[in-house]
Amino acid sequence: MISLRGVSKTYDKKGVRAVDNLNMDIADGKITGFIGPNGAGKTTTLKIITGILEPDEGTVTIDGLDMRTQPLEAKKRFGFVADSPDSFLRLKGLEYLHFCASIYGVDPAVEKSKIADMAQRFDMQKALSDKISNYSHGMRQKIMVMGALLHDPNVWILDEPLTGLDPKAAFELKEMMREHAAAGRSVLFSTHVLEVAEKLCDQVIIINKGRIIFLGTLDMLREQYPAQENLEDIFLELISHA
Amino acid sequence: MRKMWALTRVLLKSGAAQGYGMTVGASTKKKNPVMTAVLYIVILVCLIPYFTMAFTSGLNITKALHPLGQDQVVLEFIFLAGSLMTLVFGISFILSIFYLSTDIQTLLPLPLRSEEIVLGKLIVTWLYEVFTSGLLLLPILIGHGIGARWSVLQWLLGALTFFFLPLMPLAVAGIFSMFVMFLLRGRASRGMVMGISTIFLLAVVMLFSSAGGYMGSMSEMTGDNAIAEMLQNLAGSVIGKYGKLIPLLGPMTKAVSQPSILWLLVVIAGNLVCVGVFCLAARVLYLPGVLSMKESGGRSRAMTAAQQEKMLRRSSPFGACLAKEWRTLMRSPVFFMNTAMIGLIWPVFFLLPLIFSALTGDGESLFSLLGRAMYFLSEPEAAPIVVLIIFGVTVFGAGLCMVAGTAMSREGRSYTFMKCIPVSYRTQLSAKLAVGVGISAFSTAGYGLIAMIYLVIRGLSPAAIPIALLLSLAMNVLVGCVNLFLDLAFPKLNWENEMVAVKQHFIPIIGMLISFVVGGLLCAAYGILVIGVGMNYIVVGLVLGLVLAALAAGAYFLVMAFGQKRLSQLED
Numbered sequence: 001m002i003s004l005r006g007v008s009k010t011y012d013k014k015g016v017r018a019v020d021n022l023n024m025d026i027a028d029g030k031i032t033g034f035i036g037p038n039g040a041g042k043t044t045t046l047k048i049i050t051g052i053l054e055p056d057e058g059t060v061t062i063d064g065l066d067m068r069t070q071p072l073e074a075k076k077r078f079g080f081v082a083d084s085p086d087s088f089l090r091l092k093g094l095e096y097l098h099f100c101a102s103i104y105g106v107d108p109a110v111e112k113s114k115i116a117d118m119a120q121r122f123d124m125q126k127a128l129s130d131k132i133s134n135y136s137h138g139m140r141q142k143i144m145v146m147g148a149l150l151h152d153p154n155v156w157i158l159d160e161p162l163t164g165l166d167p168k169a170a171f172e173l174k175e176m177m178r179e180h181a182a183a184g185r186s187v188l189f190s191t192h193v194l195e196v197a198e199k200l201c202d203q204v205i206i207i208n209k210g211r212i213i214f215l216g217t218l219d220m221l222r223e224q225y226p227a228q229e230n231l232e233d234i235f236l237e238l239i240s241h242a
Numbered sequence: 243m244r245k246m247w248a249l250t251r252v253l254l255k256s257g258a259a260q261g262y263g264m265t266v267g268a269s270t271k272k273k274n275p276v277m278t279a280v281l282y283i284v285i286l287v288c289l290i291p292y293f294t295m296a297f298t299s300g301l302n303i304t305k306a307l308h309p310l311g312q313d314q315v316v317l318e319f320i321f322l323a324g325s326l327m328t329l330v331f332g333i334s335f336i337l338s339i340f341y342l343s344t345d346i347q348t349l350l351p352l353p354l355r356s357e358e359i360v361l362g363k364l365i366v367t368w369l370y371e372v373f374t375s376g377l378l379l380l381p382i383l384i385g386h387g388i389g390a391r392w393s394v395l396q397w398l399l400g401a402l403t404f405f406f407l408p409l410m411p412l413a414v415a416g417i418f419s420m421f422v423m424f425l426l427r428g429r430a431s432r433g434m435v436m437g438i439s440t441i442f443l444l445a446v447v448m449l450f451s452s453a454g455g456y457m458g459s460m461s462e463m464t465g466d467n468a469i470a471e472m473l474q475n476l477a478g479s480v481i482g483k484y485g486k487l488i489p490l491l492g493p494m495t496k497a498v499s500q501p502s503i504l505w506l507l508v509v510i511a512g513n514l515v516c517v518g519v520f521c522l523a524a525r526v527l528y529l530p531g532v533l534s535m536k537e538s539g540g541r542s543r544a545m546t547a548a549q550q551e552k553m554l555r556r557s558s559p560f561g562a563c564l565a566k567e568w569r570t571l572m573r574s575p576v577f578f579m580n581t582a583m584i585g586l587i588w589p590v591f592f593l594l595p596l597i598f599s600a601l602t603g604d605g606e607s608l609f610s611l612l613g614r615a616m617y618f619l620s621e622p623e624a625a626p627i628v629v630l631i632i633f634g635v636t637v638f639g640a641g642l643c644m645v646a647g648t649a650m651s652r653e654g655r656s657y658t659f660m661k662c663i664p665v666s667y668r669t670q671l672s673a674k675l676a677v678g679v680g681i682s683a684f685s686t687a688g689y690g691l692i693a694m695i696y697l698v699i700r701g702l703s704p705a706a707i708p709i710a711l712l713l714s715l716a717m718n719v720l721v722g723c724v725n726l727f728l729d730l731a732f733p734k735l736n737w738e739n740e741m742v743a744v745k746q747h748f749i750p751i752i753g754m755l756i757s758f759v760v761g762g763l764l765c766a767a768y769g770i771l772v773i774g775v776g777m778n779y780i781v782v783g784l785v786l787g788l789v790l791a792a793l794a795a796g797a798y799f800l801v802m803a804f805g806q807k808r809l810s811q812l813e814d
Contacts, residue, residue, distance in 0.1 A: 011813075050662040053813055075664035087656040090573040091566065094553050101554075102562030103665045112554060129549070131573070 001186060002026040002049060002078075002155060007058030009044055018044045020210040022058070026155075026188045031181045033201035034190040037239055041210040042190045043083060046159050049188075050080045062155055076104060078155040079148035085140035085164070089133035093124065093143050096132060097150060104151035111150065118146045121172045138164040145173060156180060158189035162196060174200055198231045208239055245354055249362035253345070254369075284752060293381045300385025308390065314499040316386045321407060321495060324375045325488045328408040332371075332415030339363055340416070341423060341435050341532055344738050350532070357524040364416055364520065371408035380404070396501045403494050403506060409513045410490055413520040420523055423531030435535070559665045563673035570652070571645065571677060577652055580744040581644040585685035588639065620700035626772045626779035628702060630765065632690040632710040633717070637761025639686035640721040646678025647725030647750035651734040651743040660809065667806040671726070675801070679722040687714035705780055712787035716794045717761060723797035725753040730801070730808045764790070 007022040019041040026032045036042050047053040049060055051067050051074075060067040065074035088096050094115070101111040119125045122142045132140060141164045149156065156177065162170050177187045177200065191197055197204055198218065206214040214221060221234055228234040300316060307313040340346075340360060349359050387400060422438065490512045497505035557565065571577050619628055653660065660670055687710075694707050734747040744750075768786055772779045 047658070052658045052661045054810060072664045072666060075662060080662050082658065084655070087659060088566070088570070090570045092553075094550065095565075095569065098554050098557075099562050099566050102557045103559045103663050105559075108554060108556050112550070115554075 001028050001061075001063055002157075002188060003059075003061045004045075004049070005059050007045075007048060007055045007060060009048060009053060009055050017210050019048065019055075019207075022212055024205060024212060024215055026186050027203075028154075028186045029181055029184045030202040031177055031187045031189070031200055033197035033204040034188060034207065035192075035194065035197055035204055035235065036190075036207035040207045042207055043159060044210075045207065046080075046157055046188075046190060050078065050157060051075060076151070077153060078157050079151065079153035081141075081145050081148045081158045081161050083159040083163075085137065085144045087132075087144070090131060092131050093128040093135070096143060097128070097147055100147040100150050106151050110152075114150055114152070115146070118149065121176070122146065122169050138166055138169065141165055142169055149176070154185050156185075156187045156189070158187070160191060161189055162191065162193070194231045194235055206235065206238055213238055243358075246358040246362050249349075249354065249358060250365045253362055253366045284748075289377070296378075296381035297385040300382035301389040302385075304386045304389030313386070313390050314495055316382070316389075317499055318491060318495050320379050320383050320386070321403075321491055322488060324379050324404075324407045325411045325491065327378075328371050328375065329411035329415055332367075332408075332412050333419055335367065336412070336415050336419045337423070337435055337438060338739070338741075339367060340419060340528070341535060346532065355525070356528040357521040360416065360420075360524045360528055361517070361521060364412060364517075368409050368412055371412060372405055375408055376404070390499075392498075393501065396498055399501045399503070399506055400498045403497050403509060406509055406513050407494070410516045411488070413513075413516045416520050417523045417527075420527040420531060423535070424527040427530045427534040560669050560673055563665065563670050564676055567649070567673050567677045574652075574740055576740040577648075577744060580741075581648050582681050585639055585643040585645075585681055588642075588685065589689060616697070616700075620697045620702050622701060622703045625703040625706040628694065628697060628706050629710045629713065629779055629783050630768055630772070632687075632694070633713045633761075633768065634765050635690060636686040636714040636717045637757065637765060640682045640718045641754040641757035641761065643678065643682035643685065643721075644725070644744065644750045644754075645681050646675055646722040647729050647753045648744050648747060649674035649678055649726055650729045651737075651747050652740075653733075654735055654737050654740075654743060657733075657735055657809075657812065661812075667809045668802050671730075671802060671805040671809075675722055675726050675798075678726065679718050682722060683715055683718040686718060687711055690714055709780055709783035709787065713783060713790060716787055716790035717764075719794035720790060720797050721753075721757045721761075723794065723801045724756060725750060727797070727801045727804060728753045730805050733812075735812075 002025070004022045004024050007019060008017055009019045010017050022045060034042050034045070044053065048055050049062075049067075051071055054068075062074040062077045065077065067074050088099075091099065097115050098111070100106075101108075106114070115128075119128060122145070124139065124142055124146070127135065127139055127143075132143060135143065141161070145158075145161060148158075161173060165173060174196075177189070181187050181202065201218065203217050204214065204221065205212055214224075218231065221231070222228075225234045225237060228237055300320075304313045304316050307315060340363060383400060383404065387397060390396075392400065423435070426434070490509055493505045493508045493512065496502055497509055571582060618624055619631075650657065660667070690710060691707070694702065694710060698704050698707065728749050732749045734743055734749075737743050764786065768782060771777045771782045
């Protein structure tokens with residue numbers, strides 16, 4: 001469960017808010033899609049949730065743990081996949097995964113079986129002994145996803161996780177997201193691909209100019225905009241009036 | 243050609259220029275103008291000693307050679323040094339820019355001919371080389387011009403010739419690099435290209451080190467006549483030998499020394515011919531090489547159970563951060579060579595000139611000098627001197643070690659990862675500091691310990707060892723903390739190319755200067771008290787060591803407290 005209360009963030013001195021008074025709850029047992037046009041504040045929000053950015057105002061809690069007062073405990077509760085997978089390029093795939101397991105305190109036996117399982121699902125068994133710098137973009141994305149999920153976090157926070165993944169890996173990740181939500185835990189992911197959100201999400205959050213303009217299930221959204229045929233039309237309608 | 247000029251302008255203005263050290267318009271983030279001005283002033287102040295030394299060298303050597311009518315040797319030497327430096331470093335540089343830079347993926351699909359892409363990149367690199375060669379060589383050239391009382395025309399021709407100086411060596415380096423990559427087509431991966439680039443750079447460093455021995459043997463001569471004689475020797479040997487590699491050396495020198503516009507036109511024509519050949523070579527060689535470059539090394543083999551077991555041994559968060567830090571540093575040629583290598587292999591650089599001079603027959607005196615020094619230092623009464631030498635080496639070695647001083651900058655944009663993992667900033671920063679201090683301690687206290695054990699076996703008082711180690715280790719921790727503090731305060735995180743984080747980051751130089759000044763003063767204090775006043779070296783060393791240890795402990799707590807606050811505030 002992720003909760004944001006009155007979260008605001010200003011980057012420049014002119015006082016333009018990148019995100020403005022965000023209030024939302026990402027409930028357990030659901031896949032939540034985070035949608036918005038470029039520069040709407042999606043990545044800023046995810047960075048605030050994960051502790052990369054400090055909000056000017058407001059509080060963020062993960063499973064009831066305040067990011068400001070209990071940051072280390074709160075950080076153990078989520079796994080985060082950033083928008084760029086070009087990190088730790090000098091490490092071998094397995095070294096990176098072991099690094100992640102060590103910093104999250106994963107039991108060695110669990111670590112071994114999780115790595116084997118995810119490597120098989122993402123077809124990465126043979127690549128683990130290679131350096132990440134030798135990986136293609138999609139393989140880098142896969143290893144970052146594996147690293148983020150290795151400690152079996154309750155909350156998944158994924159920034160554009162499907163970018164660069166091949167169809168099989170994208171399918172596997174979507175299946176894993178569904179399994180995770182079905183187990184009563186939460187998934188928050190940002191995407192530009194509305195079809196993915198439409199097929200995958202239990203609820204969506206639409207953000208524009210730093211403000212949440214919709215939070216609810218897709219059915220609720222359709223009820224609000226009965227004239228629009230699909231999520232793309234609804235999205236365009238929402239953005240144009242925001 | 244219009245497309246090529248458009249591309250060149252874009253490369254200069256875009257972030258792609260960052261890799262060349264030019265960040266014109268690269269960052270959208272507004273910089274604090276006061277801080278920027280202060281930084282430039284500090285950089286200028288730091289460079290003043292070098293500029294002064296280079297300028298006076300050019301002036302004095304020209305004046306010494308003027309009566310012999312040999313003052314153009316200085317000019318030849320500047321042009322030769324500039325050309326050779328650009329040529330040898332250019333190969334590694336060109337490989338990186340032509341084949342590894344991130345903009346290649348964007349440029350290749352554009353409707354540009356291969357020669358337009360590489361010529362645009364060559365021009366940007368050329369401008370960068372003019373800038374860097376200028377920093378190194380222009381003070382000498384200006385000193386020479388004043389010493390030789392150049393006319394206005396000579397100043398003009400000198401500036402134009404210097405402007406064209408790096409172009410031909412870069413074009414040659416480009417042709418060579420494209421040829422190598424053409425031969426390796428289908429087999430080369432990004433990792434392999436980085437490896438080739440590293441080997442070239444290591445070879446160059448070794449070559450310069452060996453040449454240092456030759457120059458060192460010459461430096462034994464003193465006095466104006468000796469300098470004149472040395473430079474005449476240089477004219478006859480170094481320039482005679484290597485000058486043949488640079489066909490435009492003669493025309494460049496004549497264009498300025500005579501002075502002659504005609505020779506300048508020859509220089510320009512020569513450069514244009516070379517660029518023409520470069521373009522023809524690019525048309526044939528570039529695309530096959532770059533298009534067939536593999537993204538991955540293709541080694542992909544599943545690991546055995548034993549290999550996995552070994553790699554997945556349990557480690558603490560500190561151990562994991564330490565291992566990550568160590569691997570990242572050691573596996574990145576750019577990071578390793580620019581921050582750690584000098585510290586680790588400086589004894590090799592010390593030995594190479596000895597071996598080189600021994601091979602050329604000049605080694606006897608150097609070896610006997612070294613033998614006499616070791617004999618003297620193994621005497622029991624030499625213990626205070628040994629401690630001073632170890633401490634002096636520590637000041638020098640710890641100052642040169644840039645590992646802690648670039649620890650934060652090396653993270654680049656991935657520093658955000660540090661902020662979202664459940665490991666305290668203190669633990670992460672301690673791991674960074676441990677790697678930095680560990681390497682500098684190994685390269686100073688470690689080598690010092692080996693030398694002292696040898697000397698103790700030969701008769702040195704064993705009491706020197708703990709005193710020297712206390713001083714050395716405390717100094718290493720203190721310098722590491724200062725350097726990490728500076729890097730945390732002014733990190734260089736926004737880079738595409740690793741070189742920017744370590745080679746174009748000036749803050750570690752400030753850390754080095756602080757270390758040299760403070761360490762130098764402490765060495766002087768020890769020397770005055772022990773050798774001048776005659777106090778017991780154990781007492782002085784112990785007190786100084788404990789003071790240093792206390793300072794190091796204080797610096798550690800300060801850098802950790804500051805680091806935690808700084809990291810929490812650090813934003814994109």
